[in-house]
Amino acid sequence: MSAPTSYWGSMFRFIARRLIIMPFLLFGIVTISFVISRFIPSDPLISIVGERQLNNPVVVLAAKQRWGLDKSMFGQYTSYMSNLAKGDLGISFRTKTPVVGDLIDRLPATFELAFTAMFFGTVGGVLLGVLAASRRNKIADHVSRLFALVGSSLPVFWLGLVLLYIFYARFGLMPGPGRLPPRVDAPNDITGFYLFDAILSGDFGLVWPIIQRLLLPAFALGWGLMGIISRLVRSSMLDELQADYVRTARAKGLTERVVFCKHALRNALLPVLTVLGFSIASLLTGAVLTETIFSWNGVGSYAVSATRSLDYPAINGVCILGGIVFLISNLITDVLYAYADPKIRLA
Amino acid sequence: MNSLLSIKDLHVSFGLGLETVDAVRGINLEIARGEIVGIVGESGSGKSASMLSVMRLLATTATTRGTVHFAGKELFSASSKEMRGIRGGKIGMIFQDPMTSLNPSFRIGSQIAEAIIRHQHVSTKIAVSKATDLLEVVSIPRPSESMSLFPHEMSGGMKQRVMIAMAIANDPELLIADEPTTALDVTIQAQILEVLKGLRETRNLSIVIITHDLGVVAGLADSVNVMYAGEIVESGDVEGVFYKATHPYSRGLLSCVPRLDIRESALHPIGGDPPKLSEKTPGCSFQPRCKNAIDLCETTSPTLRSSTVTGLKVSCHNPMEPSPQMSESI
Numbered sequence: 001m002s003a004p005t006s007y008w009g010s011m012f013r014f015i016a017r018r019l020i021i022m023p024f025l026l027f028g029i030v031t032i033s034f035v036i037s038r039f040i041p042s043d044p045l046i047s048i049v050g051e052r053q054l055n056n057p058v059v060v061l062a063a064k065q066r067w068g069l070d071k072s073m074f075g076q077y078t079s080y081m082s083n084l085a086k087g088d089l090g091i092s093f094r095t096k097t098p099v100v101g102d103l104i105d106r107l108p109a110t111f112e113l114a115f116t117a118m119f120f121g122t123v124g125g126v127l128l129g130v131l132a133a134s135r136r137n138k139i140a141d142h143v144s145r146l147f148a149l150v151g152s153s154l155p156v157f158w159l160g161l162v163l164l165y166i167f168y169a170r171f172g173l174m175p176g177p178g179r180l181p182p183r184v185d186a187p188n189d190i191t192g193f194y195l196f197d198a199i200l201s202g203d204f205g206l207v208w209p210i211i212q213r214l215l216l217p218a219f220a221l222g223w224g225l226m227g228i229i230s231r232l233v234r235s236s237m238l239d240e241l242q243a244d245y246v247r248t249a250r251a252k253g254l255t256e257r258v259v260f261c262k263h264a265l266r267n268a269l270l271p272v273l274t275v276l277g278f279s280i281a282s283l284l285t286g287a288v289l290t291e292t293i294f295s296w297n298g299v300g301s302y303a304v305s306a307t308r309s310l311d312y313p314a315i316n317g318v319c320i321l322g323g324i325v326f327l328i329s330n331l332i333t334d335v336l337y338a339y340a341d342p343k344i345r346l347a
Numbered sequence: 348m349n350s351l352l353s354i355k356d357l358h359v360s361f362g363l364g365l366e367t368v369d370a371v372r373g374i375n376l377e378i379a380r381g382e383i384v385g386i387v388g389e390s391g392s393g394k395s396a397s398m399l400s401v402m403r404l405l406a407t408t409a410t411t412r413g414t415v416h417f418a419g420k421e422l423f424s425a426s427s428k429e430m431r432g433i434r435g436g437k438i439g440m441i442f443q444d445p446m447t448s449l450n451p452s453f454r455i456g457s458q459i460a461e462a463i464i465r466h467q468h469v470s471t472k473i474a475v476s477k478a479t480d481l482l483e484v485v486s487i488p489r490p491s492e493s494m495s496l497f498p499h500e501m502s503g504g505m506k507q508r509v510m511i512a513m514a515i516a517n518d519p520e521l522l523i524a525d526e527p528t529t530a531l532d533v534t535i536q537a538q539i540l541e542v543l544k545g546l547r548e549t550r551n552l553s554i555v556i557i558t559h560d561l562g563v564v565a566g567l568a569d570s571v572n573v574m575y576a577g578e579i580v581e582s583g584d585v586e587g588v589f590y591k592a593t594h595p596y597s598r599g600l601l602s603c604v605p606r607l608d609i610r611e612s613a614l615h616p617i618g619g620d621p622p623k624l625s626e627k628t629p630g631c632s633f634q635p636r637c638k639n640a641i642d643l644c645e646t647t648s649p650t651l652r653s654s655t656v657t658g659l660k661v662s663c664h665n666p667m668e669p670s671p672q673m674s675e676s677i
């Protein structure tokens with residue numbers, strides 16, 4: 001019998017503890033990504049000075065000094081770390097602008113895509129799962145199984161390409177790649193999320209084209225999650241429907257809809273929260289590929305270009321960002337889980 | 348017939364793969380308003396199955412046959428909408444396992460209030476205050492604070508009281524209590540039985556109480572039905588059954604009325620096991636375990652008939668003598 005204060009007190013302590021260890025985890029992530037990127041057997045100087053200048057020792061030396069590549073690896077590491085402590089991720093070799101700024105510019109695009117994908121994945125997945133459970137072994141169940149199988153077993157880049165081919169190239173039902181129609185300026189940069197910016201700056205004509213362009217990539221990215229969640233919800237719904245409390249709910253005279261959508265679903269959703277936490281990692285990986293296919297100017301396509309040109313600061317910056325997003329999303333998942341499942345006491 | 352509940356020739360079978368389990372094999376039962384009827388029998392004798400079928404809450408694998416009239420209405424032919432009005436409204440049910448019968452994700456207050464809102468169509472605020480009053484009725488300490496507890500924060504006895512509160516929330520005419528005290532220790536058991544008794548006094552509630560504990564029945568019920576392998580083998584008013592039972596199975600049950608020191612004895616009162624319900628035998632289903640069996644028992648199954656000697660109904664070819672010393676053991 002815990003009083004509400006001690007409940008929120010333990011919740012607060014739990015969050016605080018997790019936030020305290022977060023820098024240590026990030027330190028590990030940075031170190032590992034730093035080491036791995038330096039061991040790639042290729043020379044970033046090619047992308048810095050260009051292949052032609054690679055034989056010009058003067059240019060090469062100047063570039064090395066300019067970008068700090070003349071130092072030992074350990075020296076590079078310590079100076080990177082001390083800059084990092086000041087919130088400085090260095091200058092990108094490729095864009096020649098600060099990595100922090102690059103990431104901040106591109107983050108909204110990725111979030112816009114990932115959140116929409118997550119929305120499709122969870123809402124669609126839960127709806128499909130409940131539908132499949134209530135029509136167990138009927139047509140709707142089989143169709144949703146097939147749909148889930150396609151989404152969760154085929155790679156996201158393939159899904160993206162096929163969707164683009166069918167809906168854009170073949171039948172012209174959807175616009176092509178890109179966040180905006182060709183030759184259209186982005187709405188005023190207020191939040192970086194085009195959709196919000198268009199609404200906030202009163203540019204309502206842009207709202208539908210923006211949504212339309214978001215649909216295919218977000219669906220391609222969210223399809224796998226939708227498949228996983230729909231299967232999970234189906235099986236946990238079927239489990240929960242066997243539970244004694246479902247019979248109690250029926251014995252109260254409640255309709256099947258309430259029994260399903262309130263009593264059983266509430267319990268069946270608990271495992272979904274865990275999957276959502278883990279799914280953030282795969283959404284991020286998926287975003288890299290999806291952004292490339294749909295010319296989406298976000299962190300994913302930035303990461304791809306950075307890797308292609310061995311842009312060390314950019315690569316490490318993306319890794320740190322990914323790490324932060326991953327750790328925070330896990331924390332949110334745990335807190336949500338503790339909140340949703342009254343049996344969990346945060347220790 | 349002015350009985351509140353009237354069950355006629357009720358059969359319940361479960362399809363289990365290729366087998367069918369005949370869990371209830373043609374029982375008849377009448378319950379008057381304000382009457383408390385006990386159903387006793389070993390585990391698996393079909394007590395829960397027969398009462399769940401009244402509520403039409405059996406698993407989907409079950410098929411039922413026969414008729415159930417409740418307040419004049421036949422329930423097996425009622426629409427599902429009518430059934431929903433009866434469930435929780437006119438008939439309340441307390442389930443066997445209080446540990447798993449409450450939804451773990453909702454506070455108990457809202458689970459009770461939900462039942463009230465469903466049938467009385469009142470505002471949440473009124474439902475909550477009614478629910479709080481109900482917690483008082485079932486003697487839950489500090490009712491208004493207890494409203495916000497989750498099931499896992501309560502003991503088994505408290506959960507059972509919540510189940511009772513929920514079942515009587517809409518002032519039903521009939522309460523079906525399936526082993527309301529089995530999971531509980533003896534003092535709490537006595538308290539719960541007091542609660543049920545009080546409800547009969549104050550609300551003229553009819554109660555069906557299912558148990559394999561004859562002590563519970565003795566203290567509470569007006570009449571008793573002894574079930575064995577899906578059939579009622581002996582029935583009558585409670586004193587009659589306790590003092591004058593003649594069916595060998597009833598006598599077996601009575602000879603081991605649970606004692607406080609050996610609770611387990613109630614579970615296996617008689618040597619041998621009950622028959623497999625998926626097999627049909629021509630004779631009496633108790634015959635293989637019966638000390639009193641005669642040749643006839645092997646070939647023909649007995650029917651429930653009024654005995655001129657005891658005034659009870661008994662289903663036996665060779666009933667025992669009513670024994671005078673039975674009264675001492677109670």
Ligand SMILES: Nc1ncnc2c1ncn2[C@@H]1O[C@H](COP(=O)(O)OP(=O)(O)OP(=O)(O)O)[C@@H](O)[C@H]1O
Pocket residue numbers: 361362363368370388389390391392393394395396397406408443559624
């Ligand atoms: N859902 C089900 N599927 C298959 N068989 C079932 C099902 N429910 C009950 N049975 C079978 O029906 C028979 C009667 O079960 P029931 O639950 O009515 O017994 P009971 O008298 O209530 O016993 P207990 O005292 O253990 O609660 C048992 O043999 C049981 O195995």
Ligand SMILES: [Mg+2]
Pocket residue numbers: 394395396443525
């Ligand atoms: Mg039972």
